[in-house]
Amino acid sequence: MTFTWTAHRFAGGALALDVANSVILRFDPARRIDRFADVPALDGFAGAANRFCAESQRFGTLLPVAEPNRTRLLTLREATDRHFRAQAEAEQRVDLMADLLEAIAAVLRGAGNGGDAVALDTATAHSALSLVANPEPDRLKICPNCGWLFLDRSRNRSRTWCDMAVCGNRSKAKRHYRRSKEEAQ
Numbered sequence: 001m002t003f004t005w006t007a008h009r010f011a012g013g014a015l016a017l018d019v020a021n022s023v024i025l026r027f028d029p030a031r032r033i034d035r036f037a038d039v040p041a042l043d044g045f046a047g048a049a050n051r052f053c054a055e056s057q058r059f060g061t062l063l064p065v066a067e068p069n070r071t072r073l074l075t076l077r078e079a080t081d082r083h084f085r086a087q088a089e090a091e092q093r094v095d096l097m098a099d100l101l102e103a104i105a106a107v108l109r110g111a112g113n114g115g116d117a118v119a120l121d122t123a124t125a126h127s128a129l130s131l132v133a134n135p136e137p138d139r140l141k142i143c144p145n146c147g148w149l150f151l152d153r154s155r156n157r158s159r160t161w162c163d164m165a166v167c168g169n170r171s172k173a174k175r176h177y178r179r180s181k182e183e184a185q
């Protein structure tokens with residue numbers, strides 16, 4: 001079955017977090033899936049981000065990452081995840097911020113000065129840099145179901161799930177399943 005990027009995949013609230021969330025179930029080595037390991041899926045991400053990403057207005061038309069820059073984007077993605085995951089867990093890790101800044105610099109150095117359209121790797125670097133420069137630790141959360149990072153933009157910061165319709169419901173279904181199993185015993 002061909003994989004499709006849906007609105008749910010852009011629940012992060014910032015491009016850099018959506019990119020970090022392209023690894024599904026990071027915490028579970030047995031079920032972990034890297035959606036960017038599939039080149040057509042990686043190339044399709046930019047077009048989907050134009051439609052669904054919270055920062056789509058900021059970057060104009062996103063283009064897929066050029067082949068020679070893919071490795072730098074993946075390094076940036078991993079550094080982004082580690083830094084913001086630590087921040088969401090209220091860990092002070094200056095080393096992780098330094099790694100992230102280095103990864104951002106590497107992408108920007110390789111990008112050149114383009115025209116109106118911006119490549120995914122460059123836009124991700126700018127997005128990550130904005131999040132570093134203007135941290136929102138109170139809004140940065142980790143979905144307890146899927147482990148995705150997301151910015152809680154709700155007025156009273158009451159969001160628990162990356163996406164209530166997906167992870168909220170799955171969690172409810174799990175609870176229901178556990179309850180009915182217990183009752184059956």
Ligand SMILES: [Zn+2]
Nearest residue numbers: 143146162167
């Ligand atoms: Zn989730």
